[in-house]
Amino acid sequence: MRRRHRRGQRFLCRPRHSGRHGRREPGRGARDRLRRHRTRADTDGEADGREGALPGPAVGAGVSIAAACDFVYPADDAFFEWGFTNIGLAPDTGATDVLPRLIGTRTALALLITGDRIDAAEAVELGVANEVVPGEELDGFVADRAETLAGRPTKAVAAARRLIYRSDHRSIEETLREEALAQEEMIQTEDFIEGVAAFLPPSLTHMDDTVLLTGAKGAVGTAIREGLADDYDWRYLFHNPPPFDPQHPYLVGDVVDEEAVAEACDGVGAVVHLAGDPRRDAPWDSVLDTNIHGTKVLYEAAVDAGVEKFVFASSNHAVGHYETERRPDLYRTDDDFRLDGSELPRPGNHYGISKATGELIGRYYHDEYGIDVCNIRIGNLTRNHPPEEYERGQAMWLSYRDCAHIHDCALQADYDFEIVYGISDNDRKYYSIERAREVLGYDPQDNSADYTFGAKPIEGTETDG
The missing domain is CATH 3.40.50.720 (NAD(P)-binding Rossmann-like Domain)
Structure with missing residues (x-):
């Protein structure tokens, strides 16, 4: 499985301004929003696992992209801030999709409307992040995690992600049907055959x-x-x-x-x-x-x-x-x-x-x-x-x-x-x-x-x- 972890820059996105009075350049805001929406759509479409390393603050669209990763590991001094309404903007970059799914409608509504900042520990407690990592250990920690994920069966990981991320939009009957179809596909793969052979007692192999x-x-x-x-x-x-x-x-x-x-x-x-x-x-x-x-x-x-x-x-x-x-x-x-x-x-x-x-x-x-x-x-x-x-x-x-x-x-x-x-x-x-x-x-x-x-x-x- 290809490993993918997003690292090397802060998840910090804010509208471009010009001049000391903060006026937007004509047309730039729409282009920025379109670029960010494409980034988020690309992230959602990935078939393999996604890891987000957060060495510092994530603000606005950056925090939405970070939250959309499968695994998020903030440094101990990182924070999250959906500050859209603080500057008179509506939430974008999928914030109104991913946040309610992660933390529930009421909590998501409070964060998106108030623009309150939460630290790394609060993010883990709410379910926005997985684990707080000391800043100096973040690179090595995420690299090790990525290496572990890289060894997982690619098709099974992709199927699990697909089923989980679509579950909110299906009835239980539809979910069971989709799981059965996915399982039928998985049992034909080499990963399944090898996995069963390794799992069973030796006398059950051939x-x-x-x-x-x-x-x-x-x-x-x-x-x-x-x-x-x-x-x-x-x-x-x-x-x-x-x-x-x-x-x-x-x-x-x-x-x-x-x-x-x-x-x-x-x-x-x-x-x-x-x-x-x-x-x-x-x-x-x-x-x-x-x-x-x-x-x-x-x-x-x-x-x-x-x-x-x-x-x-x-x-x-x-x-x-x-x-x-x-x-x-x-x-x-x-x-x-x-x-x-x-x-x-x-x-x-x-x-x-x-x-x-x-x-x-x-x-x-x-x-x-x-x-x-x-x-x-x-x-x-x-x-x-x-x-x-x-x-x-x-x-x-x-x-x-x-x-x-x-x-x-x-x-x-x-x-x-x-x-x-x-x-x-x-x-x-x-x-x-x-x-x-x-x-x-x-x-x-x-x-x-x-x-x-x-x-x-x-x-x-x-x-x-």
Whole structure:
């Protein structure tokens, strides 16, 4: 939006006189009035915001022009004086239009007939000005205000001004109709589209780029496929041909196969990497090859393909040994111990080592190549209900719909490098989800406390699945 603030001269207008006796030059008064009326008409016709800086007195037509601005900032020693009647003139330059609208008919009548002077503070109190500013600060203050206004959506500002300034001449029915027409015009603008995208939670926006999902047959992959099937243009990478119709394009290949992975990454905007050996007792050779080397191969291909975002399924096992000296107390609702993602890894098994290493690989590729990385330390994912008779599982439960939701958030949000915990909003928890809420906009819907220890939903509770 173009910024416009009127500055550099006093709003002082008075009729031209000649000679010591104050006689007007023939014809000059009419020309002056016509010039002033054109100035006021030009001011009213401006589409963008108008600011008036008043470093000193505003008298006669000058005060009418100043009052016609959208925002008026007088210096602390400024004053306003409609002095038309003091010298035998009728008010002009739109004074009889703008003043009654600003301060009401009776007050406007008093000022225009008596010609009384009001100071800056009185002008603000009456509604003629916005804010009194110390004279030495006026230039900087108005420049800052103009800069702020310049960033506002141009068409929306113009529509707001038009509706407000015409409201006195319309019935409420006409006003509502004009507002509806203006709104219909505004929702077609780029400003509205961008504004809504910025205002809505990340999960309510949309990614148009193809998203590669590895490990789509596993539990986490199933939750994502079921919950977000229609939300993205998916491409799946399976280790073996799937025993079901995936409803989206897919490739078959190993995550350590550089050619297969490069083909899978070609043309995608984001990667969700779930593939790996998930066994807690997996042998070292397996996690080293599939989980660690496979993750490195996928990152390398993603960077080469220009992928912007990489979501990595890490695990609670990357920090498993934090539980050792605190269990079972940390599983209880009255224990306030929390892991929030800022702590160093303390893996509890080979699988946990591979996931902690995957996080470090992501850190390197983010720092070296700028790819955005979100590591989600998945809790205990089960369908329909939390684990039965299992405090630890209740504390780290992740429902299927919350699993889909947190991955949706990770695909939509803006971040650089993050480590968050993927669990539902359980009453008993030792993993904090505050970082996921803050950075991703994560808003989990499920809570293991909504179930009895027999894994039955508590009556009246809306549950997953």
